[in-house]
Amino acid sequence: MLNEQTTAAPRDCGDCPIRHRAVCARCEADELKRLDELKYYRSFEAGQTVIWSGDHMEFVGSVVTGIATLTQTMEDGRTQMVGLLLPSDFVGRPGRDAAAYNVVAITDMVMCCFRKKPFEQMMNETPHIAQRLLEMTLDELDAAREWMLVLGRKTAREKIASLMAIIARRDATLNLAGIDKPIVFDLPLTREAMSDYLGLTLETVSRQISALKKDGVIHLQGKRHVTVPDFERLLEEAGDDSDGGMLA
Amino acid sequence: MLNEQTTAAPRDCGDCPIRHRAVCARCEADELKRLDELKYYRSFEAGQTVIWSGDHMEFVGSVVTGIATLTQTMEDGRTQMVGLLLPSDFVGRPGRDAAAYNVVAITDMVMCCFRKKPFEQMMNETPHIAQRLLEMTLDELDAAREWMLVLGRKTAREKIASLMAIIARRDATLNLAGIDKPIVFDLPLTREAMSDYLGLTLETVSRQISALKKDGVIHLQGKRHVTVPDFERLLEEAGDDSDGGMLA
């Protein structure tokens, strides 16, 4: 699997790659110092389960590097991905004891963790943390609702295009490559993980990716490396209106 | 349509039916007093659109009485409900200018509104409001994710049973009638609204309701009045595990 970075954990918050996007983004120097004393790093290998749904959670934290999925499973094994956790995303819910979802690392991953109790304590005393967490939670809620439209009303082809668009957009944001040039990225997900995200079977995912490729909407080198020659075209295929609804 | 309460707006926060569940739930007397000066009531008729997606929003607020839906629409008219707004639910997003969804009153409805700017101002100065809003947003995020599983992985029959279970549970919570007795409630939604919620056609909704009725899972008087003789049975039909995952 992808093993992009065997990053050593940053020793200091000042060096942290997610410093300005994570739950600590608004903290002042003194607040950061307090957090610094609370935090510890944990590494997970690709494929490793971070938390099982229903388990007691003794920590919350942020994804520093790598990618994880948030999934829900029914007794008969049907599973639905309900979130994709990227660097800076927050894991866990302050004020809740039991995990509501499975969290699985899909690449090697490093998390910046805080024991739950002290973090909750600090959150009560530090509006900057609670404010940022609210903002992040509202963003996640918007993303979840956007995904409800995808799951409830889009065709298989539109679903695949929507997923590609989301990943492409994220990469465009990170790499600042401008949206007019061809966008190039690696799919972080297996076909099976995509099917869990999109509410499809992996066979349908494979077929629709082949179809989009045949129609020139995307270009593949290998199974995972994707080029999008025309982002507008991809958005049309996704059924989104042309501006894509991105907000600051 | 349902016209349950032609409630006069409560003149004072002390009399407010949603005082202890809404965004103001944690406010102290002095904080409440400040909010009181900011607030104004607006009434909407059944069927009236409260906000159009994309519109500038000059207010945020709480549903006091009545029910509204939050929907997303594609250009070709496909629509997906992404939330059901019940009394005490919050409408609008502090820090965002344009509405992201359509909000439509489906019964007569009264909202307690605040002009957005002053409310944001007050939120910054009043941790109790921000804390409660965070809590409510986290709950909504959980609800949205539960719904992603319904939309992505459940069959039509399971979807209907899931919807009934959600409404039944809400009524059980409000009416405190105990979960062992038969549960009785009125569907607040038309078949079409249900189909928009569940990602189905209204014909399929109708057929599956008939099927659940024939199989004795639910009982109907008229089109809207539902009796659930055995809630456990309903949960099985919904594909949920028996405990239903309710948390405080």
Add this chain to the structure above:
DNA sequence: ACCTAACTTTGACCCAGATCAAAAACCGAA
């Protein structure tokens, strides 16, 4: 290099739910 296990693609067939169509039930207004 080769082997193995995981991942991916492709094909053939089927079915749950969509679509198209029409009848029935309901509700409020005149």
Add this chain to the structure above:
DNA sequence: TTCGGTTTTTGATCTGGGTCAAAGTTAGGT
């Protein structure tokens, strides 16, 4: 109490995506 529009039910048929099966591809380990 009847009328007209809305909501709901039911029927017939079609189809997108699921299921089952098998073959192809890829990457890491020895």
